[in-house]
């Protein structure tokens with residue numbers, strides 16, 4: 010964590026003809042400047058905020074919750090059995106948003122636009138269909154049948170050891186909208202994974218279904234020495250689905266809408282615009 014060290018110095022350190030004189034701090038020679046850590050509550054506060062992104066500070070200040078658990082129990086054993094069936098036949102293919110990861114983010118599609126295992130984008134006029142990999146997942150089919158509403162993409166998603174999913178936003182992935190909402194069921198994971206949606210630290214564990222609002226900036230770091238595996242289910246938002254979320258979470262919709270706009274703009278300024286400018290400069294340099 011970053012340390013905050015304001016400059017401070019003694020007022021009697023500057024010497025003039027052997028006699029110690031009191032002079033203002035501004036003319037002290039640099040070797041007399043000392044770094045003093047700020048202690049107490051102010052120090053803790055500054056250290057915490059200096060290590061955060063601006064959008065994290067907004068959601069932390071307003072105590073905005075962007076994740077919750079659904080009241081449904083999942084059998085970890087049955088889910089693992091489906092996963093092992095699938096990986097006997099299929100490997101993962103890299104996520105097509107290469108700007109969002111370092112190469113270690115992969116997926117096997119169980120429901121995709123068009124029904125091909127390795128299509129991870131929505132293709133206009135191609136409906137969401139089960140892929141051949143879904144035939145190996147009797148338990149996942151059972152889970153999907155108890156979550157109310159239409160399914161969009163359903164994927165087994167991997168994050169390889171040491172890999173990173175960089176801060177990014179998925180604009181339309183929110184239960185507050187009308188297009189898509191994302192649910193995760195961890196299959197293989199560890200407490201060493203660092204997963205954040207703005208300032209919310211997501212310690213998601215197997216045996217549960219979680220909702221996360223991925224329309225806010227989020228990132229994942231796999232600091233573990235094994236592959237992290239999640240089942241990721243994208244659903245068309247609907248009221249039955251919303252009723253599965255805790256009441257307090259549902260009631261924060263207005264607050265989320267306001268902060269979503271602020272966090273998106275902060276993300277654009279901090280990440281997206283500089284990245285785009287860099288690309289333009291690289292192109293100009295090449296030609």
Ligand SMILES: O=C(O)CCC(=O)C(=O)O
Pocket residue numbers: 166174179191204223227228229239
């Ligand atoms: O795998 C995760 O936990 C993050 C997922 C993610 O970044 C995404 O779905 O856009």
